[in-house]
Amino acid sequence: MRLNAGAHLDLTHAFARRLADRGRGGIVLVSALGASAGIPNMAHEAGSKAYVDALGTALHHELGPVGVRVLVMRPGNVDTPIIEAFGLDRGDLPLRPISAAAAVRETLGALARGRVVHVPDRRMRLLARLLPTALAVRVNGRMLGRAAAARAAAA
Numbered sequence: 759m760r761l762n763a764g765a766h767l768d769l770t771h772a773f774a775r776r777l778a779d780r781g782r783g784g785i786v787l788v789s790a791l792g793a794s795a796g797i798p799n800m801a802h803e804a805g806s807k808a809y810v811d812a813l814g815t816a817l818h819h820e821l822g823p824v825g826v827r828v829l830v831m832r833p834g835n836v837d838t839p840i841i842e843a844f845g846l847d848r849g850d851l852p853l854r855p856i857s858a859a860a861a862v863r864e865t866l867g868a869l870a871r872g873r874v875v876h877v878p879d880r881r882m883r884l885l886a887r888l889l890p891t892a893l894a895v896r897v898n899g900r901m902l903g904r905a906a907a908a909r910a911a912a913a
């Protein structure tokens with residue numbers, strides 16, 4: 759909670775005040791796709807990301823009028839070391855991950871357009887729109903459960 763929620767709050771608090779005094783600027787908070795619905799086998803982390811989601815969405819509306827743009831990035835499919843860290847099998851992923859550079863480029867574009875939330879990767883946005891929430895929760899939970907079991911077996 760200190761890292762995933764507290765650090766986001768502290769950093770936002772520190773920078774938002776300065777940006778608001780200046781009358782312009784942007785803040786991107788990183789949450790996670792599906793976090794607000796809950797992610798089995800990642801229950802605590804998903805909860806902390808849901809906090810970031812709510813914090814960023816509220817601040818988008820609070821700070822917009824003073825010239826500060828706030829956007830919540832909800833990654834779900836970005837190629838970073840986190841895939842290996844979670845023990846996920848790349849073959850298990852529903853889509854080939856996009857590069858971190860592409861995700862950042864897209865996200866900064868969305869920030870410049872004044873969007874409140876951005877899910878990197880057009881295919882992921884489509885999937886998120888088409889997949890019923892209850893099914894997405896089960897699919898994510900199964901994938902992370904398999905990864906946790908593989909990590910435990912390897913330990």
Ligand SMILES: NC(=O)c1ccc[n+]([C@@H]2O[C@H](COP(=O)([O-])OP(=O)(O)OC[C@H]3O[C@@H](n4cnc5c(N)ncnc54)[C@H](OP(=O)(O)O)[C@@H]3O)[C@@H](O)[C@H]2O)c1
Binds near residue numbers: 761788790791832836
């Ligand atoms: N990649 C995705 O598809 C995806 C999906 C959902 C959510 N996210 C979220 O996106 C954010 C960025 O992750 P990423 O994908 O870029 O993974 P990443 O490349 O593994 O980056 C994670 C970063 O967090 C730092 N970190 C980890 N534990 C820390 C701690 N206790 N104190 C301070 N720093 C710590 C790591 O620092 P070190 O390198 O020094 O360890 C690393 O720089 C994370 O919040 C992640 O949950 C990513």
